[in-house]
Amino acid sequence: ITTQENVATFKRQIKMLGLSYDWSREINTTDPNYYRWTQWIFLKIYNAWYDPQLHKARPISELLIPSGLIGREKYEFIQKHRLAYLSEMPVNWCAELGTVLANEEVGEWVEKGYTVERRMMKQWMLRITAYAERLEKDLNDVDWPPGIIEMQKNWIGRSEGVEAYFPLCDSKSKISVFTTRSDTMFGATYLVLAPEHPLVDLVTTSEYRIVVDEYRSQSKRKSELERTSLDKEKTGVFTGGYAINPATKKSIPIWIADYVLLTYGTGAIMAVPGHDERDYDFAKKFSLPIVEVVSGGNISQAAFLEDGVGVNSANDEISLDGLPTSEAKKKMTKWLEFKQVGKHSVKYKLRDWLFSRQRYWGEPFPLIYLEDGTVKALPEDKLPVLLPDVESYKPSGSGESVLATIDSWVNTVDPETGKPARRETHTMPQWAGSCWYYLRYLDPSNKTEFLSREKERYWMPIDLYMGGAEHAVLHLLYARFWHKVLYDLGYVSTIEPFRKLVNQGTILGEDGQKMSKSRGNVVNPDDVIKEYGADSMRLFEMFMGPLEDTKPWSTRGVEGVHRFLNRVWRMIVNEDGSLHESIKDMPLTGDQERLLHQTIKKVTHDVESLDFNTAISQMMIFVNEFLNLETKPRKAMETFVLLLSPFAPHIAEELWGKLGYPRTLAYEPWPQYDELKTAVDTLEMVIQVNGKVRSKLAVPFDIDDEELKKIVFADENIKRHLNGKQILKIVIVKNKLISLVVK
């Protein structure tokens, strides 16, 4: 109900502004006719696996299952390979609220006195990490702002290194660590595990158990941001356990510390305090040994040298002595692989996508649980799985969605066997619907397919995707991921969905703050349109500044463009509403023709490059020039109205009518300019002496250099500044300036 009300308001406002959307393509992600296809795409993802050999997703039916596997083992094997899978994941759990919180919400509730802790919860995950390499590589072929590409690449965070195994002293197990600096392994003097690391229990000795457990429960209460901040004091405790450094063969202590995250790498690191700042700080604080292995480093600065000049480290089997870092890394990696204590590895910062929510709203998963606890996907003909009507959509408090409390909805049957089954009660995040809406626009009312192949071929890819900069990483990555899965499975034909991307900036309140109800600085378009009209509102939004900039609203500014539109009106229309008597069928003067063609050129180019603010400036210059003329060439007025029409369509249509055209201007061709007619025949040349502007002279266009010098040296001002000094150099920039260097 609330969504429908919001949609109605947005539509009314969009129509009021005269934005020319094709409403026959309207979609709504909360409409079952839409979200049945969101569920359908989920099924495609669920019923697919990633083939690392072919580097693409394939239907799960094409997964080669080891011959020995049957029954439950076979099921587990398949589940493990799906692109959607269940996993225990840490979430911010607030018991009083009975719900999971976003990182950004945690601080707010803790301040109010609620307790929030990290708790493991079974969640649906999407295997976006399988696509990490392609998501990064394919960014090279899109026309996006370089900053956004950079952010995405850093988010994906590819790093190359080794995974090395440190055997435990008191057990057969070993700890895997990931490092990009295998050459420093001789300097690894201790290991650090994330507090949630599964091996913590095993390595912790009885005498340290209490301290370790205490530390683990403390770190549960910290957010990830708090844990990894470099400016915060590092904390950690010893577990009592030891492991063997495969390079030095020495036993080294195992610690846990919350600056190590379970979600990155292997959740464990080898600490090299001689060459890493964080390790150095940590070792200093807890008096752990520090060994310098890369010469040229400076321990007091804890320099992590990328280009160390040589390595002093050796054991009986391998020596890295004297090798530069890059060589040392290669040699070390080979040795680790040969000894089977490590392997070359590429890790990404990117994590799999936690895709389930415990909320009422959101698309239900088209999945059921059978009596034996196994998961089963519903067949496509059972879609959509509708949300039930509820009295209240407050969380159940148990951590489950409110859906879990509705027995009539939860209890169902396996459509194949007729046996009892329970529905998945988690729902999808709001991202799901927005991951593919651009595809549905192409074929919004298709009842049998999510998108017809023909229409997909005709329209895709998207020429220009405009959205807020806040989507730089998440939405744009999620949508690209879904698109690539659909591509692999043969449902779309392009590897990337969005060819060109532009981020429009946020319009702030008049006080320069983000608009919000609580601040009371929200500008309602309804009020603005009522006061100044839709054209003024549109025009001002475009005139405020560059499209991509964040900039504050200004009511004065709207008045400014409103005045401009009034001037445009008075330029063409008399007070009694008739066509202005100054408008005549007459040729343009040379100056008028130049200004007209310059204006056509500027507006045309600026529209193409989305520089609307400067296009409007040029139109203002045009009007300032023509407004009060005794006689105005009709041709100039008509052309101007056409240029103005995309910016202020309502007034432009009215003026077009006043100019005697009974039909809309919408189908008129866009004005063309003649480059020759934009040119001036004389221009102002700037004359600099020692880098300072000393004079300006009117000279003919494309004046000859010798001719120019003659005029310049004759200039009184210049003569005074030269004053018999020696001329060392003369720089001439054609049709711009001449620069004299004197001594």
Add this chain to the structure above:
RNA sequence: GCUGAAGUGGCGAAACUGGCAGACGCGCUGGACUCAAAAUCCAGUCCGGCUCACCCCGGGUGUGGGUUCAACUCCCAUCUUCAGCACCA
């Protein structure tokens, strides 16, 4: 903290590839019109200096350096602000 972006008059901004800093608009000042006001029109408006009328001179694009005949633009350092940081979407 990490990643990315941005800092230019009183304000929003412009300046295309290194070539006159401040176009255009707002605001402000003065004037015209009016009994008066609104609206509109005209003139002025980066800061400072002068024999501040015309000229002319000095300084100026967050800060400190550098490259260059010439720097808002390029390089190094630094400060500040904004966006994102995976359950706001």
